[in-house]
Amino acid sequence: MNGDRRGETVVAQGTFDILHPGHIHYLEAAAAMGEELVVIVARKSNVDHKEAPICAAEQRRDVVAALEVVDRAILGDEEDIFAPIEALRPDVIALGHDQYHDPAAIEAELEARGLECEVCRASGRDPQYTDELLSTRLIVDRILERRG
Template sequence: MTRVLAQGTFDILHPGHVHYLSDAAARGDELYVIVARGANVTHKEPPVLPDRQRRDMVAALEVVDEARLGHESDIFVPVAEIDPDVIVLGYDQHHDEDAIAAALDDRGIDCEVARASPRDPAYEGELLSTGRIVDRILKRRGAE
């Protein structure tokens, strides 16, 4: 049985997230998802939605076997608990595959690190980014 792990912020769930998780699920038999805690999101604006709400939304997706919140201080704690065969990173996530592989090796976690495939918009105007969704809301509501 192949256990796959995906991770992300998943703020304002959109078709890009669904594609990422579907791509990850197709690579194995079980898909586990770690949803980043808002306090740990430092590479971009913090999430709009609360941690548990984002986790619950991801858990509701049919392709997801289990969704859990990330650890408060050590992102590798849930990775070690899940013990995946492969970690699938999002197509445009900021993570460095080699650095993650090295950190996994240092911790004795033996798994492959891969990237999800890209998803092009299915139609004009489709948004595949939480940031772009937020920007459009602000523009349409006149709150820029």
């Protein structure tokens, strides 16, 4: 990651089901990679690598859009996850430190579509205090443990 790349559009993407400090760290790191941060919020139909989101896509988009670090938040395409990338033509795609995506596969798909775009992975962040939860799964587990 290099915060010197000012003037560029950066895309971050994710489910953002229950917003937590790990999301904020990821989006701040992504914003530092360029000038404009556009966040693509995944549709429920595209989330097949983990449990389906609890909150509606529009709600998740609106919460992400409300963050100061985000310039714009949009919903992903239900059929083709690369369609928003083609429309936006970003300079950088910022992946979260623990997102399951394979950067080489993304780069290959970008090249196949004639898109020039750098794929970077944001750094992770350790908890800042006891009991700080940095993942939606951990938050849901804690809720079930305490209220289930």
